[in-house]
Amino acid sequence: MTFAIEGWFAIDGDDVRLLGTRCTTCGTVCFPPRRGFCPNPACEGTELVEHRLPRRGRVWSYTNACYPPPAPYVAAEPYEPVTLAAVALDEVGIVVLGQVSGLTVDELAVGMELELTSGPLADGPLVWMWGRPS
Amino acid sequence: MSAQASVVVLGAGMHPWGKWGRPFLEYGLAAARAALRDADLSWPDVQYVVGADTIRNGYPGFVAGAAYAQALGWSGARVASCYAACASGAQAVDIARTRILAGLCDVALVVGADSTPKGFFRPVGGDRPDDPDWQRFRLLGATNPAYFALYARRRMSLHGTTPADFAAVKVKNALAGSLNPMARYREPVTAERVLSSPMVADPLRLMDICATSDGAAAVVLASESYARRRGVTRPVRLAAVSTVTPTFPHTTLDLPNFATDSSAAVPPPELPFRASIAHAAYEEAGLGPRDLSLAEVYDLSTALELDWMEDIGLCPPGEAEKLLRAGETALGGRVPVNPSGGLASFGEAIPAQAIAQLCELTTQLRGRAGPRQVPRARTGLAVNQGLFGHGSAVITTV
Incomplete structure (x- = not known):
């Protein structure tokens, strides 16, 4: 398995998780994972530990790309519109953007529950994707 | 803010927006000259020039203030360039007005121009997997x-x-x-x-x-006292x-x-x-x-x-x-x-x-x-x- 980016998500069998970080001082959670210092301006924490984000969330909003996005995106040929969803993970208070696997915009709705999965980019490497809950 | 301490727009000028693919400096100069004409000033009167940068037009775009100063003819004016994405122009205005408010100059020229590629904006500057x-x-x-x-x-x-x-x-x-x-x-x-x-x-x-366009805009900013000395009685104030x-x-x-x-x-x-x-x-x-x-x-x-x-x-x-x-x-x-x-x-x-x-x-x-x-x-x-x-x-x- 080749990941399109290292250290942002993990695949353990069917379980796909986003790898965020949590500040051990104030509890602020970040995605993408962050090192060095906490983004909370009132916190001087420097110890940010890995924090696996909840796998399910609700759609904050969604869209698609009807035309092939420009490089460095590698578009499939023939091109199929890429669907994107921004999903709210309430337990950690974060909205995370991702491609959507197996659903078009006509099948999505704001508030709908989605679950993290993964899928290949057109040139092979895997990214995290939002999909229908299993 | 008292009337004495305010900064006014003495001149405003633009190059029309379009898509021609010509050098951004050409558009910027046209806007700068239009703003100077509107202010009834000539370029050597300008004490401070601020350029809002363009990041898709090579090195001159990153030092836009100096690029405009050179194109207008080196005059010894002090210079600044800044980039703040879509807010670049306002940040350039803010830098100029702050220098005027500080009493370090009376009149400043602010210029922004762009020449844009066709289609979606792409990331700037090659392969940078950590950007x-x-x-x-x-x-x-x-x-x-x-x-x-x-x-x-x-x-x-x-x-x-x-x-x-x-x-x-x-x-x-x-x-x-x-x-x-x-x-x-x-x-x-x-x-x-x-x-x-x-x-x-x-x-x-x-x-x-909205499309991506070529275009340019410029303003001449001045202290209110400078404007009054130039006979401007009802200026537009920032x-x-x-x-x-x-x-x-x-x-x-x-x-x-x-x-x-x-x-x-x-x-x-x-x-x-x-x-x-x-x-x-x-x-x-x-x-x-x-x-x-x-x-x-x-x-x-x-x-x-x-x-x-x-x-x-x-x-x-x-x-x-x-x-x-x-x-x-x-x-x-x-x-x-x-x-x-x-x-x-x-x-x-x-x-x-x-x-x-x-x-x-x-x-x-x-x-x-x-x-x-x-x-x-x-x-x-x-x-x-x-x-x-x-x-x-x-x-x-x-």
Whole structure:
């Protein structure tokens, strides 16, 4: 398995998780994972530990790309519109953007529950994707 | 702020917006010369020149202030260049006005110009796998319109906004733009045309999304005492320039980010980012939304104009459509929004855009906007937002 980016998500069998970080001082959670210092301006924490984000969330909003996005995106040929969803993970208070696997915009709705999965980019490497809950 | 201490717009000038692919300096020089003519000054009179940078035009674009100074002819003027994404022009204005307010100079020239490639904006500067602006294209194919579309869909879900509402924004702005000789698109459009244009990023269609354009704008700023010595009796004053950054946690998914800040440990601020940009300007000017004669807002998409109307306090959240449908934001309405025609009619020329907004406020407050003149315009607000936590609000008064 080749990941399109290292250290942002993990695949353990069917379980796909986003790898965020949590500040051990104030509890602020970040995605993408962050090192060095906490983004909370009132916190001087420097110890940010890995924090696996909840796998399910609700759609904050969604869209698609009807035309092939420009490089460095590698578009499939023939091109199929890429669907994107921004999903709210309430337990950690974060909205995370991702491609959507197996659903078009006509099948999505704001508030709908989605679950993290993964899928290949057109040139092979895997990214995290939002999909229908299993 | 006392009259003595205020900064005024002595001259405003633009190069028309379009798509010609010529060097950005050519456009910038035309705008600079137009602003100087409008101010009745010559280039050697300028003590300080600030260039808003363009990042798609090589080294001269990154040192735009010096590039304009050299092109106008080295005159010994002091110089600055700055980049703040879509707010670059306002930041350049802020740098110049601050130097004037500090008493370090009396008169400054601010210039922004761009020459843009065809199609979607791509990440700048080659393969940089650790740059979020590169990563969002590589990993997600998330273009700028994708983010605009997320906001639009969210609005539809929260407030029941319809594609017809979005189209009505375009129709309104195209009509205003048809009256503006500086606009790139000068043809009125029908809602049917907007609604039948190709879908780009659902729910936004081609005619909901602003184009990328070539163009240039410039202003000459001066201390009020300098203006008075030049015989200017009723100048347009800069009452406020806000360039605030977001407050943690920034809970709106912004370009080019993959995620919002977390609101789990710290509650979200009272005002979301866009509203905070305008709020800071109102506070500085000692004015509020009810004082506005007109507003120029950053309609990167038709849907965003509706969001902005609420962010600048023209109405509570969810009521922008009501104002739009009642014609209150059209020319002839209670508070025209984008009387210039907005980005819908111009397309975006990034470093020039916020300066162009100020040019429109100036023209309107001087009563020289011709067929798109807002009657008795006394106070104008211009706002925008760009990548990486940039945004600006400028308030002008007469």
